[in-house]
Amino acid sequence: xxxKLRDKTSGWIATAILGLLIIPFAFFGMESYxxxxxxxxxxxxxxxxxxxASAPEVWPLTYLWNTKxxxxxxxxxxxxxxxxxxxxxxxxxFDAKAFESVENKRKILDDMIDEQVMRMAAERxxxxxxxxxxxxxxxQIPDFQVDGKFDADRYQLLLASQSPPQTPREFxxxxxxxxxxxxxxxxxxxxxxxxxxEVDRILRLLSExxxxxxxxxxxxxxxxxxxxxxxxxxxxxAHASTYRRPETVRLEYVEVDGSALPAPVIxxxxxxxxxxxxxxxxxxxxxxxxxxxxxQVAAGASAxxxxxxxxxxxxxxxxxxxPGADFAALAKAxxxxxxxxxxxxxxxxxxxxxxxxxxxxxxxxxxxxxxxxPVKSDxxxxxxxxxxxxxxxxQPFEAVRAQLETELQQTERDRxxxxxxxxxxxxxxxxxxxxxxxxxxxxxxxxxxxxxSRAGGPGIASDQKVLRAAFSDSLIxxxxxxxxxxxxxxxxxxxxxxxxxxxxxxxxxxxxxxxxAAIRADRQRKAADAAASxxxxxxxxxGLAAAAADAKLVMAEANGILRRSPTPSPQAVEAFFNAPRPxxxxxxxxxxxxxxxxxxxxxxxxxxxxxxxxxAEERKQLRDQLSQVAGGDAQQAYVKSAxxxxxxxxAEDRL
Numbered sequence: 243x244x245x246k247l248r249d250k251t252s253g254w255i256a257t258a259i260l261g262l263l264i265i266p267f268a269f270f271g272m273e274s275y276x277x278x279x280x281x282x283x284x285x286x287x288x289x290x291x292x293x294x295a296s297a298p299e300v301w302p303l304t305y306l307w308n309t310k311x312x313x314x315x316x317x318x319x320x321x322x323x324x325x326x327x328x329x330x331x332x333x334x335x336f337d338a339k340a341f342e343s344v345e346n347k348r349k350i351l352d353d354m355i356d357e358q359v360m361r362m363a364a365e366r367x368x369x370x371x372x373x374x375x376x377x378x379x380x381x382q383i384p385d386f387q388v389d390g391k392f393d394a395d396r397y398q399l400l401l402a403s404q405s406p407p408q409t410p411r412e413f414x415x416x417x418x419x420x421x422x423x424x425x426x427x428x429x430x431x432x433x434x435x436x437x438x439x440e441v442d443r444i445l446r447l448l449s450e451x452x453x454x455x456x457x458x459x460x461x462x463x464x465x466x467x468x469x470x471x472x473x474x475x476x477x478x479x480a481h482a483s484t485y486r487r488p489e490t491v492r493l494e495y496v497e498v499d500g501s502a503l504p505a506p507v508i509x510x511x512x513x514x515x516x517x518x519x520x521x522x523x524x525x526x527x528x529x530x531x532x533x534x535x536x537x538q539v540a541a542g543a544s545a546x547x548x549x550x551x552x553x554x555x556x557x558x559x560x561x562x563x564x565p566g567a568d569f570a571a572l573a574k575a576x577x578x579x580x581x582x583x584x585x586x587x588x589x590x591x592x593x594x595x596x597x598x599x600x601x602x603x604x605x606x607x608x609x610x611x612x613x614x615x616p617v618k619s620d621x622x623x624x625x626x627x628x629x630x631x632x633x634x635x636x637q638p639f640e641a642v643r644a645q646l647e648t649e650l651q652q653t654e655r656d657r658x659x660x661x662x663x664x665x666x667x668x669x670x671x672x673x674x675x676x677x678x679x680x681x682x683x684x685x686x687x688x689x690x691x692x693x694x695s696r697a698g699g700p701g702i703a704s705d706q707k708v709l710r711a712a713f714s715d716s717l718i719x720x721x722x723x724x725x726x727x728x729x730x731x732x733x734x735x736x737x738x739x740x741x742x743x744x745x746x747x748x749x750x751x752x753x754x755x756x757x758x759a760a761i762r763a764d765r766q767r768k769a770a771d772a773a774a775s776x777x778x779x780x781x782x783x784x785g786l787a788a789a790a791a792d793a794k795l796v797m798a799e800a801n802g803i804l805r806r807s808p809t810p811s812p813q814a815v816e817a818f819f820n821a822p823r824p825x826x827x828x829x830x831x832x833x834x835x836x837x838x839x840x841x842x843x844x845x846x847x848x849x850x851x852x853x854x855x856x857x858a859e860e861r862k863q864l865r866d867q868l869s870q871v872a873g874g875d876a877q878q879a880y881v882k883s884a885x886x887x888x889x890x891x892x893a894e895d896r897l
C-alpha cells in the first residue's frame with residue numbers, strides 16, 4: 243500500500259498540486275505566525291487607498307490602507323481629564339458612577355475619533371500650517387499677554403510652570419496639530435452667514451402677536467367607582483417598573499468631630515512664647531509720607547548725558563532746600579516720574595521694603611520736612627522730601643491675650659483631631675470588616691443608620707459624598723470600611739455597609755392600594771381629557787364662545803399675546819404659539835394639558851411682528867446668532883460626512 247501511495251505522489255500532477263498548496267501557506271500561514279500581537283486599541287480608524295476605494299481589508303492589502311489607532315491609554319488619559327473637570331465643575335453633586343456610564347465613555351471616545359478623522363482628512367488633503375499661523379495663534383492667547391500684548395517672558399514662565407513642564411517647541415507643535423486638524427471645520431464654521439430674508443423671518447416670528455380666547459376646564463370630580471381585581475392585575479402588570487422597592491443600604495459609622503473634643507488647657511508661658519514669635523503680627527510698621535523729584539537717566543546714556551543729569555539734579559536739590567521753596571511745584575514742573583509728577587511728586591505712605599535700596603535708606607534716615615538729594619538709583623537721580631512720619635505701634639500682650647488663646651486652642655484642637663483621625667484610620671485598616679474594635683480602642687461610638695435609598699436619608703445619609711460611597715460597588719460587595727469622608731472642617735466619618743437590599747419588585751398585595759389610586763387617577767385624567775375634547779369638538783362646530791356658554795364655562799380673551807408673555811402661563815403661551823395659524827378666517831381650536839388641568843383655546847388671529855421696530859443692533863445680534871448656529875451645524879455635518887468615509891472599529895471592552 244505504501245508503494246502505491248509513493249507512486250501516486252511522485253508524478254508531475256502531484257508536484258503541481260503541492261506547489262499550489264505551498265503558495266497560500268507561505269503567505270498567509272507565515273504572516274499569521276510572524277505577526278502575532280495583542281490589540282490594545284480603544285478605536286481603530288481605517289481608510290482604503292484613494293486609488294482603490296473598494297480595496298478589501300485583508301492581508302497583504304491591509305498594508306495599503308491608511309490606519310490609525312486610539313490607544314486605550316490615550317482614552318483613559320482623556321477620560322481622567324474629563325473626570326477631573328467634571329468634579330471641579332459639579333463639586334459635591336459629582337456622581338462618579340454616572341460618569342463611568344457606557345454612554346459617557348462613548349461620547350468622549352467619539353470626540354477623540356472625530357479629531358483623529360480630521361487629522362487623517364487633513365493629511366489626505368495636504369493641509370500645511372505655516373510657522374506664522376502658529377505664532378499668530380499663540381500671540382492671541384490672553385494668558386500670554388501683558389497689557390494686551392504678547393509677552394515672551396510670561397509665555398516661557400507659564401509653560402515652565404505646567405505639570406509636566408512644556409518647552410516652547412512642544413507647545414508650538416501642539417498648537418500646530420490643533421490648527422492642522424481643526425482648520426477646515428473652523429473655517430467652515432466661520433464662513434456661515436444669515437441672509438436678510440432669514441433675519442426678517444425670525445424677527446417676524448419672535449415679535450409675532452396672537453389673539454386668543456381660552457377656557458380653563460374645571461377639575462373633574464374624583465373617581466370613586468369600584469376597581470375590579472382584573473383591572474388591578476392588568477394595571478400592575480403593565481406598570482411593573484413603577485412598583486419596585488428601591489435599592490437600600492444600612493450603615494454603621496464612626497464619626498470624629500473636632501468641635502466635640504475637650505477644650506485644651508493653654509499654658510501662660512506658651513501664650514507669651516507665641517506672642518514673641520508673632521510680635522510682628524501685632525505691630526504696625528513705621529510709615530512715611532514721601533515725595534520726590536526724579537531726574538531720569540537712560541540705561542544707555544553717554545557720560546556727558548549722565549553728567550548733565552547729575553548737574554540738573556544738584557540744581558533742583560538746591561532749589562528744593564531753599565527757604566520757602568514749594569517742593570510740589572518744583573516736582574510738577576521738573577520731575578521725570580509721570581506717575582507722581584501731577585501729584586507734586588507725592589508717593590504716598592511708604593513702609594520699609596517698598597522702595598529701591600538707596601532711595602529707601604535715605605528716606606528712612608530723614609526727619610519730617612527734611613529734603614535730601616540727589617540720591618542715585620537705577621532710575622536716575624532723586625531729590626527726596628519726607629512730609630510726615632507715622633510711628634509704628636506694638637500692641638501689648640494683655641491686649642491680644644484672648645486672641646492668642648483662641649488661636650492656640652484651635653491649633654491644639656486641630657492637632658488633637660488629626661491625631662485621633664489618624665489613629666482611627668490605622669485601627670480600621672487593621673480590621674476593615676468591623677468598626678467596633680477600632681471605635682472601642684479609641685473611646686468612640688459606633689452608630690447606625692436606618693435603611694435608605696439613593697435618594698438619601700436622615701443624618702449623614704443626606705450627605706452626597708456619603709451616598710456615593712455607601713452605594714459604591716466596593717463597599718457593598720466587600721463589606722469593608724470606607725476611607726474617611728470629610729463632612730466639614732475637623733469633621734469626618736468612616737462608614738461600612740452592614741445591610742444591602744437590591745432593587746426588587748413589590749408584591750401586588752403590598753401595593754394594591756397604590757394601584758387602585760393610580761387607576762382612579764387615570765380614570766379622572768381620561769375623564770378630564772374627554773371633557774376637554776368634547777369642548778374642542780363643539781368649539782370647532784359653533785365657536786368657542788358659544789360652546790363655553792352651552793357648557794356654562796367662563797371664556798377669557800387675551801389679545802396681542804407675545805411669545806414671552808407670562809399670562810395665562812408660560813406653558814400655555816407656548817401651546818398657543820405651537821398651534822397653527824388661523825386659515826380662511828377660521829379660528830384654530832385645540833387643547834393643552836398643564837399639570838393635570840386642561841385649557842381649551844382658540845387662536846382667532848395671528849399678526850407678524852413689525853420689522854421697522856427692530857433696531858440695527860438687534861438685527862446684528864440676531865444675524866450673529868443665526869450665523870453661529872448655521873456654522874455649528876455645517877461643522878457637525880462636515881465631520882459626520884468625513885467620518886462616514888472611514889471604517890471605525892470600537893473595542894467596547896477596553897473602555
